[in-house]
Amino acid sequence: MSNTAVNNIAVNDTASPLVVAIDGPAGSGKSSVSRATATSLGFDYLDTGAAYRALAFACLARSIDTSSPDAVIAQLVDFDYEIGIDPADYFVSVGGEDVTDAIREPRVTAVVSAVARVPEVRAYLVALFRQIIAASAKSGIIVEGRDITTVVAPDAKLRILLTASEEARMGRRSAEISGESAETTAKQLASRDAADSRVVDFMNAADGVITVDSTDLDFDQTVAAVVDLVRVAEGRAEIPTN
Ligand SMILES: Nc1ncnc2c1ncn2[C@@H]1O[C@H](COP(=O)(O)OP(=O)(O)OP(=O)(O)O)[C@@H](O)[C@H]1O
Numbered sequence: 001m002s003n004t005a006v007n008n009i010a011v012n013d014t015a016s017p018l019v020v021a022i023d024g025p026a027g028s029g030k031s032s033v034s035r036a037t038a039t040s041l042g043f044d045y046l047d048t049g050a051a052y053r054a055l056a057f058a059c060l061a062r063s064i065d066t067s068s069p070d071a072v073i074a075q076l077v078d079f080d081y082e083i084g085i086d087p088a089d090y091f092v093s094v095g096g097e098d099v100t101d102a103i104r105e106p107r108v109t110a111v112v113s114a115v116a117r118v119p120e121v122r123a124y125l126v127a128l129f130r131q132i133i134a135a136s137a138k139s140g141i142i143v144e145g146r147d148i149t150t151v152v153a154p155d156a157k158l159r160i161l162l163t164a165s166e167e168a169r170m171g172r173r174s175a176e177i178s179g180e181s182a183e184t185t186a187k188q189l190a191s192r193d194a195a196d197s198r199v200v201d202f203m204n205a206a207d208g209v210i211t212v213d214s215t216d217l218d219f220d221q222t223v224a225a226v227v228d229l230v231r232v233a234e235g236r237a238e239i240p241t242n
């Protein structure tokens with residue numbers, strides 16, 4: 001069983017992986033913390049936002065009007081998407097082209113929310129994510145996005161809302177982006193969260209979802225907090241007291 005997940009997914013005949021669902025707003029650390037946690041635990045890692053970004057990229061590549069739901073839906077028929085779920089071999093491709101970096105470009109980020117709000121797109125990708133999760137051959141998989149704790153994997157063994165103050169998130173995001181002012185970065189982050197929150201609630205923890213607030217934690221402390229929660233979920237540790 002490979003650690004590559006594609007539209008044509010192989011069936012996993014091993015036991016189901018332990019699923020860790022992580023949601024949160026933009027810049028809260030979902031991707032980086034999930035990937036580092038998966039590496040530390042020997043789990044797979046599924047970045048669901050990459051699929052929405054890849055579809056937005058595919059639309060732009062074909063000059064499709066991303067504000068037209070019908071035009072976007074028509075792209076699903078031959079959406080040839082592939083993602084690496086081994087945290088040591090993360091990549092995203094569309095039609096065989098490596099788009100790992102291209103899907104992070106501002107032009108893609110600017111239209112991804114419009115693509116993600118189309119119900120048919122969400123239904124298609126949610127089904128795909130569930131297949132990828134079921135096909136994981138590792139003992140666990142960390143799945144991160146916006147609706148993982150509530151829609152994609154509401155029965156996950158561990159569900160986390162990873163959050164941080166808007167100020168912290170904006171500061172972290174500005175630190176990694178060069179060429180744009182902190183003010184522009186902050187505005188883009190806030191407007192994407194506002195658009196995305198109209199589709200799914202990732203600002204408030206649903207029942208049974210544990211909030212991890214990383215505002216006052218550094219990166220390693222945040223990863224350690226998530227690892228501790230996984231150990232508890234596995235029955236290998238007691239609930240942390242702080
Ligand atoms: N606790 C932390 N302390 C300091 N920096 C952090 C912490 N957590 C994450 N970061 C950094 O914040 C930045 C944003 O993190 P990341 O890209 O993982 O967020 P995200 O939630 O996946 O964002 P998006 O939804 O926009 O893709 C990264 O540079 C990451 O290294």
Ligand SMILES: Nc1ccn([C@@H]2O[C@H](COP(=O)(O)O)[C@@H](O)[C@H]2O)c(=O)n1
Pocket residue numbers: 026048049050052053112113114116144145146147148192196
């Ligand atoms: N479960 C998800 C994940 C993502 N989205 C949409 O994709 C965009 C990009 O996500 P990133 O995590 O890579 O920033 C995001 O802004 C959402 O529009 C989603 O709807 N559901």
